[in-house]
Structures are given as C-alpha cells and as structure tokens.
Amino acid sequence: MTHIIDGKALALSVRAQLSKEINTLKTRGITPGLAVVLVGQDPASQMYVKNKKLACSKTGIESFSYELSNDTTEDELYELVLKLNADSKIDGILVQLPLPSHLNEQRILTAISPEKDVDGFHPENLGKLLRGEPCMEACTPAGIIALIDSTGTDISGKNAVVVGRSNIVGKPVSIMLLSRHATVTICHSKTKDLPAKIKGADILVAALGKPEFIKGDWIKERSIVIDVGTNHTKDRGLIGDVEFKEASLHAAAITPVPGGVGPMTIAMLLKNTVKSAMKRR
Ligand code: NDP
Numbered sequence: 001m002t003h004i005i006d007g008k009a010l011a012l013s014v015r016a017q018l019s020k021e022i023n024t025l026k027t028r029g030i031t032p033g034l035a036v037v038l039v040g041q042d043p044a045s046q047m048y049v050k051n052k053k054l055a056c057s058k059t060g061i062e063s064f065s066y067e068l069s070n071d072t073t074e075d076e077l078y079e080l081v082l083k084l085n086a087d088s089k090i091d092g093i094l095v096q097l098p099l100p101s102h103l104n105e106q107r108i109l110t111a112i113s114p115e116k117d118v119d120g121f122h123p124e125n126l127g128k129l130l131r132g133e134p135c136m137e138a139c140t141p142a143g144i145i146a147l148i149d150s151t152g153t154d155i156s157g158k159n160a161v162v163v164g165r166s167n168i169v170g171k172p173v174s175i176m177l178l179s180r181h182a183t184v185t186i187c188h189s190k191t192k193d194l195p196a197k198i199k200g201a202d203i204l205v206a207a208l209g210k211p212e213f214i215k216g217d218w219i220k221e222r223s224i225v226i227d228v229g230t231n232h233t234k235d236r237g238l239i240g241d242v243e244f245k246e247a248s249l250h251a252a253a254i255t256p257v258p259g260g261v262g263p264m265t266i267a268m269l270l271k272n273t274v275k276s277a278m279k280r281r
Contacts, residue, residue: 003151003253005226007143010150011263015059018267018274022060025277032277033062034092034118034269035084039077039103040070044232045096052094055266061273064090074103078111085113091280092118092273097168115280118272121168129175136272141173143264144205144226145180151253153224156181159200163187163214163241164207169228173205194218206241216246225254228261 022032034056038049049065056063066080077095084093093116099105109117114124120138128135148155160182164170170186178184187197198204198218206214207228219225219242229241240257248254255261 002248002251004248005147005150005253005255005260007147007255007260007263010147011267014146014264014267014271015055018270019059021274021278025274025281026060030277030281031060031062032091032273033064033089034094034273035064035066035087035090037066037068037077037080037084037093037095039068039072039096040100042098045098049096052266052269055270056273059270061270062089070100072100072103074107077103077108081108081111085111085116090116091277092116092269094119094269116276118269118276119168120172120272126167126172129172132179136276137176137268138168138172139268139272140169140207140228140261140265141176142268142271143261144169144173144228145176146268147226147255147261147264148203148224151224153203153253155203158182158202159185160203160205161185161187161197161201162205162207163191163194163198164205164209164228166207169207170205173207177203177205204242208241210241211239212241212243214242214247216243216249219247219250221250222252223250225251226261227255227257229257230262 036049053063084090093112109121114122117125117136120136125135160177162170162174165186165188174184174186185197195218199220201220203224205226209229211231225247227240227242231239233239238258
C-alpha cells in the first residue's frame with residue numbers, strides 16, 4: 001500500500017515541539033520575533049503572508065508586519081531591511097517573493113543579516129550549505145528532507161532525481177541530498193529524456209511548477225515521491241507537478257498537494273526563527 005506522507009501532521013508535530021522551546025525561551029523573557037515584509041498586493045503573496053503570520057501566532061512567535069505599497073522604491077525597502085537587522089526584537093526577516101519587477105531581489109535578500117535570514121536565501125548561508133557548514137537552511141528544501149526522513153528511508157546511497165534547479169528549491173535540496181550521501185541527478189528544461197531519468201529515481205523531488213507534468217508511469221516502483229509544485233488551476237484548484245493518483249500506484253510513499261510540502265515550508269520557517277532567537281539571545 002502506498003503511504004501518503006501527511007505534511008500537515010508532520011508540520012503540526014514540529015510546531016508542537018517548537019511551542020515547548022518557545023515557552024522555555026519566554027520564561028527567560030525572550031519572545032522570538034519574525035518580521036514579515038510584503039510589497040504590493042499580489043493575492044497569492046498576501047495569502048502566503050497571512051498563513052505565515054497565523055502560524056507564528058499559533059506557535060508563540062511574535063510577527064511584525066510591514067505591508068508596503070507597490071510603488072515602494074528599492075532604497076526604501078533596503079533601508080527597512082537595515083532597520084530590521086538592527087532591531088533586537090526581530091530574530092528573523094522574511095521578504096515575501098516575488099518582489100515587484102522594479103525591485104532588485106538579490107540586492108534586498110543580500111541586505112538581510114545572514115543570522116536573521118530565516119528563508120536561507122542569503123549567499124552566505126547558501127555558500128555554507130554548499131561547504132557542509134552549519135547554516136540557516138532554506139525552508140522548502142529543509143522541509144523536503146524532513147518529509148523523506150519521516151518515511152524512515154535511509155537517503156544514503158539512493159538515486160535521487162531533482163527536477164528543477166532554482167536557487168530556492170532545486171539547487172539547495174540537491175546539495176542537502178548530496179550531503180546525506182544520495183547520488184543526485186539534477187534535471188531542468190534542457191534535460192534529455194526526463195522520463196528515463198525519473199525511472200531511475202529511488203527518491204524523486206518534483207519542483208518545476210507545471211501541473212501534472214510528471215506522469216504516473218514514469219515513477220519507479222517503491223520509490224519516494226516529493227511533489228513541491230503548487231499550481232493553481234481553474235477547474236481543479238491547487239494541484240502538484242506529479243499525476244498524484246497514477247503515481248500512487250507505483251510509489252512507496254508520496255506527498256499530496258495540498259497538504260505535503262507547503263505546511264512543512266512554514267514549519268521550517270518557524271524553526272529557523274526559533275533557532276535564530278536561541279543563538280542571538
Ligand atoms: P522556478 O520557476 O524558479 O524553477 C522551475 C525549474 O523547473 C527550472 O529550473 C526549470 O528549468 C525547470 N523546468 C521547467 N520546465 C521543465 C521541464 N519541462 N522539464 C524539466 N525541468 C523543467 O520554480 P521554483 O523552484 O520557484 O518552484 C517550483 C514549484 O514549486 C512551483 O510550482 C512553486 O510554486 C512551488 N513551490 C512550492 C513551495 C511550497 O512551499 N510548497 C515553495 C517554493 C516553490 P530551467 O532552469 O532550465 O528553466
């Protein structure tokens with residue numbers, strides 16, 4: 001029987017553990033604080049920010065909201081980030097992406113102090129990840145590893161195939177799998193014969209952002225399938241990058257969309273915020 005990996009339940013257990021740690025911090029007069037910065041009125045970004053703030057309040061983290069208009073200049077945003085870097089109540093800074101096109105994302109993300117970079121996107125944290133040094137790990141990749149671990153699978157020696165090579169998902173998760181001794185193949189839009197690559201995957205991470213692009217009969221028997229894709233469709237709502245029903249016939253374990261990677265991304269954001277609070281204070 002295929003195991004449906006319950007990302008919601010796993011995220012709740014991570015959050016329950018964090019709540020205990022936060023209660024201990026509070027006895028020392030410390031409340032972890034997360035600054036959430038949103039520029040513009042993109043409905044999907046507004047929803048993500050709302051969910052993150054709600055998760056903070058349920059777990060005991062104080063969130064500080066900065067909702068800026070679409071015509072905010074890059075210098076104004078940059079100055080805000082510097083102000084938050086210097087604010088002792090703030091342990092983590094989250095700048096919701098994507099930013100409006102007139103703002104240089106890399107300049108803003110690099111301005112965030114690496115120790116408050118709870119998204120794990122700062123070049124210093126990405127560099128440390130590459131070198132195998134302790135760092136603030138990117139949330140979605142860290143959530144993916146936790147989901148794989150929850151199945152009891154030993155990653156070492158497995159053939160892992162990652163579809164997608166973005167800086168926020170594909171590349172960091174590939175490095176994390178490599179550091180756990182998987183043999184990693186990274187696929188992208190120029191990859192030849194993707195079905196054959198996927199057929200060899202003991203662990204598949206699908207992060208390409210194309211609804212049900214990965215067909216069920218490409219999936220290796222008894223493999224682990226992590227579907228990162230979040231594709232909003234008119235007729236079927238939110239669906240993943242993998243044909244869920246058909247893939248479930250072959251996989252040993254698979255994440256659903258929604259209810260798989262999404263909740264774990266938020267849980268890892270909270271975890272990074274608490275980690276930063278413990279380290280900084
Ligand atoms: P990007 O658009 O930045 O990257 C997509 C990657 O997929 C690129 O590397 C691209 O290749 C590759 N790709 C596109 N088409 C194909 C194809 N036909 N065959 C093979 N590879 C292909 O996306 P993100 O990494 O930001 O996000 C990926 C998905 O994950 C999206 O659906 C996003 O919404 C979702 N997501 C979900 C999160 C969650 O918490 N649940 C968090 C973050 C993302 P190339 O580089 O050659 O262009």
